[in-house]
Amino acid sequence: MSWELPPLGAIRVFEAAARLGSFTKAAEELGMTQSAASYQIKVLEERAGTPLFLRKTRQIALTEAGQQLAPRATDAFSSLADAWVATKGGATGVLSVTTMETFATNWLAVWLGTFQLMHPDLAVKVNTSQRLVDFSREDMDVGIRTGTGNWPGLTAHYLFKADYTPMLSPRLAESVGGIHHPEDLYKVPLCCASDPWWKIWFEAMGVPFEPDRVIAGPMLGSQAYDAMAALTDRGAAILTRNIYSALLAKGQLIQPFDVLGSDGDGYWLVHLESRRNTPKIKAFRDWVLAQTADIREREKGEAR
Amino acid sequence: MSWELPPLGAIRVFEAAARLGSFTKAAEELGMTQSAASYQIKVLEERAGTPLFLRKTRQIALTEAGQQLAPRATDAFSSLADAWVATKGGATGVLSVTTMETFATNWLAVWLGTFQLMHPDLAVKVNTSQRLVDFSREDMDVGIRTGTGNWPGLTAHYLFKADYTPMLSPRLAESVGGIHHPEDLYKVPLCCASDPWWKIWFEAMGVPFEPDRVIAGPMLGSQAYDAMAALTDRGAAILTRNIYSALLAKGQLIQPFDVLGSDGDGYWLVHLESRRNTPKIKAFRDWVLAQTADIREREKGEAR
DNA sequence: TAGTATGCATCAGGAGGATTGATGCGTCAT
DNA sequence: ATGACGCATCAATCCTCCTGATGCATACTA
Numbered sequence: 267m268s269w270e271l272p273p274l275g276a277i278r279v280f281e282a283a284a285r286l287g288s289f290t291k292a293a294e295e296l297g298m299t300q301s302a303a304s305y306q307i308k309v310l311e312e313r314a315g316t317p318l319f320l321r322k323t324r325q326i327a328l329t330e331a332g333q334q335l336a337p338r339a340t341d342a343f344s345s346l347a348d349a350w351v352a353t354k355g356g357a358t359g360v361l362s363v364t365t366m367e368t369f370a371t372n373w374l375a376v377w378l379g380t381f382q383l384m385h386p387d388l389a390v391k392v393n394t395s396q397r398l399v400d401f402s403r404e405d406m407d408v409g410i411r412t413g414t415g416n417w418p419g420l421t422a423h424y425l426f427k428a429d430y431t432p433m434l435s436p437r438l439a440e441s442v443g444g445i446h447h448p449e450d451l452y453k454v455p456l457c458c459a460s461d462p463w464w465k466i467w468f469e470a471m472g473v474p475f476e477p478d479r480v481i482a483g484p485m486l487g488s489q490a491y492d493a494m495a496a497l498t499d500r501g502a503a504i505l506t507r508n509i510y511s512a513l514l515a516k517g518q519l520i521q522p523f524d525v526l527g528s529d530g531d532g533y534w535l536v537h538l539e540s541r542r543n544t545p546k547i548k549a550f551r552d553w554v555l556a557q558t559a560d561i562r563e564r565e566k567g568e569a570r
Numbered sequence: 571m572s573w574e575l576p577p578l579g580a581i582r583v584f585e586a587a588a589r590l591g592s593f594t595k596a597a598e599e600l601g602m603t604q605s606a607a608s609y610q611i612k613v614l615e616e617r618a619g620t621p622l623f624l625r626k627t628r629q630i631a632l633t634e635a636g637q638q639l640a641p642r643a644t645d646a647f648s649s650l651a652d653a654w655v656a657t658k659g660g661a662t663g664v665l666s667v668t669t670m671e672t673f674a675t676n677w678l679a680v681w682l683g684t685f686q687l688m689h690p691d692l693a694v695k696v697n698t699s700q701r702l703v704d705f706s707r708e709d710m711d712v713g714i715r716t717g718t719g720n721w722p723g724l725t726a727h728y729l730f731k732a733d734y735t736p737m738l739s740p741r742l743a744e745s746v747g748g749i750h751h752p753e754d755l756y757k758v759p760l761c762c763a764s765d766p767w768w769k770i771w772f773e774a775m776g777v778p779f780e781p782d783r784v785i786a787g788p789m790l791g792s793q794a795y796d797a798m799a800a801l802t803d804r805g806a807a808i809l810t811r812n813i814y815s816a817l818l819a820k821g822q823l824i825q826p827f828d829v830l831g832s833d834g835d836g837y838w839l840v841h842l843e844s845r846r847n848t849p850k851i852k853a854f855r856d857w858v859l860a861q862t863a864d865i866r867e868r869e870k871g872e873a874r
Numbered sequence: 875t876a877g878t879a880t881g882c883a884t885c886a887g888g889a890g891g892a893t894t895g896a897t898g899c900g901t902c903a904t
Numbered sequence: 905a906t907g908a909c910g911c912a913t914c915a916a917t918c919c920t921c922c923t924g925a926t927g928c929a930t931a932c933t934a
Contacts, residue, residue: 268599269651272658274578275921277650285571290881295572302922304882309921314658315848321706323930324881329709330664331657338653342646346581347573349642353635354576354618360634402625405633544619579892594910606893608912613891627901628910 276310279303280318281343284328284336361546364393365410367490369533372509374410381553388546396488401538407547408537410554415534421542423551425533426508426561429526430463433493433510433519434502445502445522448473455483455501457492463504467527493519508533508561580614583607584622585647588632588640665850668697669714671794673837676813678714685857692850700792705842711851712841714858719838725846727855729837730812730865733830734767737797737814737823738806749806749826752777759787759805761796767808771831797823812837812865 282292283303293303311317318332328336365374370392378390393399398411401420415422432451439445442453448471456464459480468475483501486492492503493510497518505519507526513519535554537547586596587607597607615622622636632640669678674696682694697703702715705724719726736755743749746757752775760768763784772779787805790796796807797814801822809823811830817823839858841851 269647270655271582271647271651272654274582277654278575278578288881298921299923300882301884301924304884305921308883312844314654315845316657317706317709317842317845318657320709321882326882335653335657338649342650342653343573343575345642346646347575349639349646350576350581350618351574353620353622353639402621405621405624538621540616541619541621592910602892603894604911605895605913609892612912625911630911 272313273306273309276306276313277339278343279306280310280332281336281339283307283319283326284332285340287326289326355545359546360389360391361408361550362391362393362406363408363410363550364395364399364404364406366396366412367394367488368493368506368509369410370394371490372493372512376512377557380557381550384553385546385549388549390550407541407544408535408550410533410535412531412533414531417536419539420536421539422534422536423555424562425535425554425558427526427528427565428506428531428533429508429528430504430506431467431521431523431526432502433505433514433521434496435499436517436520438496438499438502439520439522441499448523450522451502452476452479452481455481457483457495457501457503458485458487459483460485461504463527463529466529467504467525470527471523471525506533577610577613577617580610580617581643582647583610584614584636585640585643587611587623587630588636589644591630593630659849663850664693664695665712665854666695666697666710667712667714667854668699668703668708668710670700670716671698671792672797672810672813673714674698675794676797676816680816681861684861685854688857689850689853692853694854711845711848712839712854714837714839716835716837718835721840723843724840725843726838726840727859728866729839729858729862731830731832731869732810732835732837733812733832734808734810735771735825735827735830736806737809737818737825738800739803740821740824742800742803742806743824743826745803752827753783754826755806756780756783756785759785761787761799761805761807762789762791763787764789765808767831767833770833771808771829774831775827775829810837 279292279296279302282295283289286292286295289303289307290300293300296303307319311319314331314335316331317329318335319326320329363374374392378392382388382390393406398413398417399406399409401409410425412428413422415424432445434445434454438454442450445451445454448468458464459477459482464480465475481501483503484491484495486495489503489505489509493505493513495501496503496505497513504527507514507521510519514521535551537551541547583596583600583606586599587593590596590599593607593611594604597604600607611623618635618639620635621633622639623630624633667678678696682696686692686694697710702717702721703710703713705713714729715721716732717726719728736749738749738758742758746754749755749758752772762768763781763786768784769779785805787807788796788799790799793807793809793813797809797817799805800807800809801817808831811818811825814823818825839855841855845851
């Protein structure tokens with residue numbers, strides 16, 4: 267299905283000229299000079315093998331061929347313009363977010379409602395996966411990931427630190443007489459005990475990590491699942507404080523120690539550099555940054 | 571109604587690539603290189619602010635935005651192509667011929683039937699007027715005119731000489747005892763006696779024209795009307811032999827003398843130079859030239 | 875009726891977008 | 905493991921398209 271098409275620039279001018287009844291006006295609408303318009307019409311007529319306009323004095327009129335062509339050209343351009351505007355005005359439709367379960371369940375799930383109130387015409391589709399998707403290979407708009415903020419080809423906006431600390435349910439803590447010293451953690455199962463975060467955290471507390479003393483808890487492979495285990499009294503989990511602050515605030519989990527472990531990673535919102543001005547991406551980015559602004563403020567205070 | 575349109579060249583490539591599922595194939599269809607196609611897609615994606623294709627390995631897939639855009643682009647181009655082909659394939663539709671009454675009534679009216687048999691889908695619209703129309707101002711395809719074949723901007727095809735000679739009805743000739751010498755013409759009314767053709771013809775006969783001896787006939791201003799007058803015994807008319815050969819052959823008019831007057835003019839078929847390859851014009855031109863080929867053959871013989 | 879304004883055609887000149895061809899990279903298939 | 909395939913990228917080049925000035929014809933105006 268290989269079509270024979272007219273010179274596209276030329277027929278664009280033709281369409282405007284036919285609609286406006288003037289080469290000069292058409293040129294104005296298209297932001298070019300009258301001579302350019304005249305040239306394009308000439309090109310089109312040569313290709314057509316037939317005149318499309320009659321040159322009356324100080325005005326033009328369509329020939330029969332022109333009359334036949336003009337409305338159809340207008341239609342075609344009109345529908346093309348519709349489709350194009352719909353495509354590029356990407357603020358409508360669906361926004362795809364890819365992130366990890368942790369963030370999705372404990373942050374997005376909590377706050378997304380306010381975003382949808384602000385953008386009722388924009389559906390958010392959340393996709394969870396452990397790896398960082400390749401935005402050139404998968405149809406995703408934005409991602410929220412942990413890392414150092416350095417991903418080639420992507421723009422990354424810093425959200426907050428990924429620092430972590432042990433958490434457990436109040437009931438479990440109570441069952442062992444409370445958690446007052448790091449060593450008390452050896453009295454309860456530790457979720458994902460092999461996770462390096464435990465070691466880093468213990469050392470941040472100034473206490474060596476002793477794997478032999480650990481009661482192994484479930485190994486679930488994701489912070490989100492560890493958190494569920496902790497919530498249901500199955501053990502202590504080492505979790506990102508900034509993510510689980512809601513559960514802490516409600517008292518469903520407790521954070522026995524203020525000290526946070528850190529491997530330097532943070533949470534970042536990322537998207538393709540080339541799409542920084544896409545309306546729907548801009549809307550989501552602005553909203554996430556506003557929602558997390560207070561966390562960054564607090565971090566600044568702590569760093570001081 | 572000023573539209574926002576995508577870069578037209580770019581979306582043309584996009585449409586082909588979406589349809590064919592490959593940049594390379596699209597480039598082939600459009601007669602350009604793969605790298606050009608890749609470039610255009612990139613341009614379009616930048617303008618759209620969103621990727622349109624996912625780059626899988628060794629194949630591409632449309633993103634959601636692309637899926638939304640592609641069929642609409644295909645539609646738009648398809649209808650544009652339809653309209654364009656209909657316009658440029660001008661062999662269909664209406665062919666406008668402008669000529670003088672003489673030719674229209676005595677040549678076209680006689681022969682046009684055979685043309686329409688050959689081109690049943692092509693309607694011929696005949697427009698008669700005395701002046702040579704300006705093809706850039708009036709919506710005419712071809713003209714048939716007398717002259718020397720030299721009209722700027724027009725292509726002229728020679729048909730036959732415009733040479734003329736007196737004719738009259740057999741009955742009128744008989745009523746004055748036959749026309750044997752030029753002087754016998756003074757016995758009958760002469761149509762359009764002031765026409766210079768009479769003078770030229772008398773002199774071509776080697777006889778001076780004596781306006782005083784003329785019986786003035788009707789002055790109708792057109793050969794066609796003169797011919798009607800002659801047919802109805804109202805006088806002798808000086809007519810183009812090549813045009814009235816049909817009436818002569820049927821004996822409705824007679825041509826008393828073989829000698830033809832000439833002012834050097836001929837009949838020519840003309841059209842805009844730029845439209846020489848328009849199918850419908852080509853069809854009509856070929857047909858007229860074929861129909862008149864024998865006249866030109868005869869003229870060659872006489873000239874020898 | 876001269877003078878002015880309007881609209882299209884034409885021309886030479888020039889900028890920049892589009893194209894090419896080579897190259898690189900990643901993946902699939904044999 | 906190696907060649908084939910397909911897309912991305914880059915520098916160099918080409919050429920399309922646009923501009924600005926000018927001309928011409930006509931319509932309007934005083």
